[in-house]
Amino acid sequence: MAEEVKLFRTWSSPYALRIVWALKLKGIEYETIFEDLTNKSPSLLQYNPIHGKVPVLVHDGKPVCESLVILEYVDETWKHNPLLPQDPYEKSMARFWANFGDDKLMKSIWQLFIAHEKDQDVAAVAALENLKLVEEQLKGKKFFHGETIGYLDLAFGWIANIVSILEEIMSLKLVDGERFPHLSSWIQHFMDAPVIRDCWPPRDKMIIKFQVMRENYLAPATPK
Amino acid sequence: MAKDDVKLIGAWPSPFVNRAQIALNIKSVKYEFLEEKFGSKSELLLKSNPVHKKIPVMIHNDQPICESLVIVEYIDEVWSSGPSILPSDPYDRATGRFWAAYIDDKLFPAIRGIGTADGEEAKKAAIEPVIEGLAYLEEEFIKSSKGKNFFGGDKIGYLDIAFGSFLGWIRVTEKMNSVKLIDESKTPNLFKWAEKFCADNSVKDVIPDTDKLSEFAKVLMAKLRNPQN
Numbered sequence: 001m002a003e004e005v006k007l008f009r010t011w012s013s014p015y016a017l018r019i020v021w022a023l024k025l026k027g028i029e030y031e032t033i034f035e036d037l038t039n040k041s042p043s044l045l046q047y048n049p050i051h052g053k054v055p056v057l058v059h060d061g062k063p064v065c066e067s068l069v070i071l072e073y074v075d076e077t078w079k080h081n082p083l084l085p086q087d088p089y090e091k092s093m094a095r096f097w098a099n100f101g102d103d104k105l106m107k108s109i110w111q112l113f114i115a116h117e118k119d120q121d122v123a124a125v126a127a128l129e130n131l132k133l134v135e136e137q138l139k140g141k142k143f144f145h146g147e148t149i150g151y152l153d154l155a156f157g158w159i160a161n162i163v164s165i166l167e168e169i170m171s172l173k174l175v176d177g178e179r180f181p182h183l184s185s186w187i188q189h190f191m192d193a194p195v196i197r198d199c200w201p202p203r204d205k206m207i208i209k210f211q212v213m214r215e216n217y218l219a220p221a222t223p224k
Numbered sequence: 225m226a227k228d229d230v231k232l233i234g235a236w237p238s239p240f241v242n243r244a245q246i247a248l249n250i251k252s253v254k255y256e257f258l259e260e261k262f263g264s265k266s267e268l269l270l271k272s273n274p275v276h277k278k279i280p281v282m283i284h285n286d287q288p289i290c291e292s293l294v295i296v297e298y299i300d301e302v303w304s305s306g307p308s309i310l311p312s313d314p315y316d317r318a319t320g321r322f323w324a325a326y327i328d329d330k331l332f333p334a335i336r337g338i339g340t341a342d343g344e345e346a347k348k349a350a351i352e353p354v355i356e357g358l359a360y361l362e363e364e365f366i367k368s369s370k371g372k373n374f375f376g377g378d379k380i381g382y383l384d385i386a387f388g389s390f391l392g393w394i395r396v397t398e399k400m401n402s403v404k405l406i407d408e409s410k411t412p413n414l415f416k417w418a419e420k421f422c423a424d425n426s427v428k429d430v431i432p433d434t435d436k437l438s439e440f441a442k443v444l445m446a447k448l449r450n451p452q453n
Contacts, residue, residue, distance in 0.1 A: 050326060050360065059315075062315055064315070064318045064322070065322055066321070066322055066325055069318050069321045069322050069325065070318070072317070072318065072321065073315070073318040076314035076317065077314045088301040088302050089284075089287055089298070091297075091298075091301065092294050092295075092297070092298040095291070095294045095297070096289075096290055096291055096294050099291060099294070100275060104275075133275060
């Protein structure tokens, strides 16, 4: 019996992109369902009633939610081209850094992005400190796990795409080649990788989307 | 095979530390518990977890592992000959991980929110998301336990540990706020499960006694209100 794999995503979600990449790396055929999060489909709400978010992977009718959980599910279900290292310690490091990326790094870059001018310097310090920690993880390596793309590259993939978009909107260079030579090099390798590069959402659409988001955050509250 | 040297940097009131202790107990792993002093961080902690400076940190043969759920999975993978903690089926593993993330991201902060709510209205509002979350977990227990005692079935598993580690604090919150969270009539399965979990050999010396934890909670609240002391 043929397997049925569906992926609920939006055109721009970096979390969903992780799964697009993972499925591509494993050569898994699947159906894509694009969601409009302002008008969620009954299916999405049925498969992810707790959060109503994307991505959701539905495998033979059974939903898996939360992108990092989905990545591990994909890796454990389709065991060829493994994403996570085999060694338990290396695996724990990968999980640790993926959590750091989502909990600390992403938040600090976002805080900088929506900061008013007077708060930008302080926000930048936190973002740069967090980026430095990631830079150190890449010393002597092409990708986070070595020569080939793996779990942590997919988890950090949003850096390669979204950061340059935010930089353009803010007119502020965050990941420059001098301060972050390894990270800059990783971004180049990752962007160019055949499995990765054809999946990026349209840049101009992304710029508009994030510009609007920033304006909404920075706009003073208007009286009703 | 080289002898395993296992240290756990932690503190008895921390539910996150308790997770690691329970997992080590399930695997019958001998370890040295390095108790952090309340209000200060040891050199070893700062060296072993420079990124977050938080407990628990497990040090296995001089290699530090941080983040409680990462530690639990690590323990399960290294001591693979002991009773397994995570289920073997990928879908069940994903379900367990999903709910553990929900507990950490949504449920535990909501439980803490009850303790810090000011006034009756705020408290009522803070209790609602906790009741909702526990109702979800009651449903999940029915699905996952398949009629047995634990989320993991016959024995304690990953989600039992992830959720059960908070039972001490849930009980303290119930006591200090005169509210029933795990209610025998509303969440009968969780109610029964909580008793069985806390009585289990791997757990009973780990989850702190409610009175002792309440005393600690009072000290913690006082310190949060008056950080200079």
